[in-house]
Amino acid sequence: MTAKKRLSKSDWLQAGFAALVQDGPVALKAEPLARRLNTTKGSFYWHFADVPAYHGALLDVWEAEALSPIARILDEEPNSGAKLRRLGQEITDYASDVTAQENPERAIRAWAQGDESVAGRVEKVDGLRLNLLAELLRDNGITNPDWARVILGSTIGIKSLPANASDADGPMGSLVDLVLALR
Known part of the structure; x- marks a missing residue:
């Protein structure tokens, strides 16, 4: 036995x-x-x-895993534009991985719809992400705070769209490039 x-x-x-x-x-x-x-x-x-x-x-x-790439990105990337592009892609990759048991971001967000304490945690994580995105945008001369919300919203939902197999990173990179071109 x-x-x-x-x-x-x-x-x-x-x-x-x-x-x-x-x-x-x-x-x-x-x-x-x-x-x-x-x-x-x-x-x-x-x-x-x-x-x-x-x-x-x-x-x-979940919170620790959702926020863990931020310090690494800030250390590794040479300038705020590269940091912004990579942060957008990292959040997109994390938020859209629906198959990994270790990464239940979509399930956590669905849970938050019916549970105030979970919603509070999602708001905290999103708030930290938004603040960093807004700071990186300001560093690039873009002061409209709505752009941080557009980028974050896109990171959460972009990979739920049908993928272009040749370039899975393209849409987020294109969005960040477009926003940076507005300065």
């Missing part, structure tokens, strides 16, 4: 992201998650005080 592997907090969070993407927020409860992992609810409560604490932990991981 083989010993059953003890589940970690990370195992529960990965299962939660998969459940959220696959079945929506109704699947983010101890019982359905325990069934998904073929274990007991006791294991869930070993790692999380309750379901709201679990939801908070999921949102913490």
